[in-house]
Amino acid sequence: MKISEVAKKVNLSPVTLRYYEKMGLIPPVQRQQGVREYRIEDLNWINFIKCLRQVQIPIKDLKQYTELFYQGKKTKPARRQILVKELLRLENQEQKLQATIQRLKNKIRLYDKDEID
Structure with missing residues (x-):
């Protein structure tokens, strides 16, 4: 697939896809006569990175994860630790x-009951 097709499928701009590749967040994409040719594996990786970026996981952590991935199975514990760290941060x-949502709901109830000035 060409970059324009991939951009539509993953809802990212071609500029962002090139940036992700340049920063090492996604594997180098194979090229045919200088034109990027994305494979299904590339799309899967892009969607994974996109998911993690949506929750503000730092680029440096994603880059480290990607670099570790390319070093092979021996890095599985380190890669797992990156994901565990981010999961704990997200759960926090x-x-x-949730606490803020509940507080706002309570405040809105007070407005609805006309119990607030």
Whole structure:
């Protein structure tokens, strides 16, 4: 697949895809006569990185994860640790977010009951 097709499928711009490749967040894409030719494996990797970027996982962590991936199976524990660290961070954020949501709901109920000035 060409970069324009992939960009539509993953809802990212071609510029972003090139940036991800340049930064080492996605594997170098094979080229045919200088034109990027994306494979299904590339799409899967892009979707994984996109998912992690949506929750603000730092680029440096994603780059480290990708570099470790290319070093092979011996890096599985280190890669797992990166994911565990990010999961814990996200769960902590989720708890804070849920507390804020609940507080807002309570405040709105007070407005609905006209119990607030």
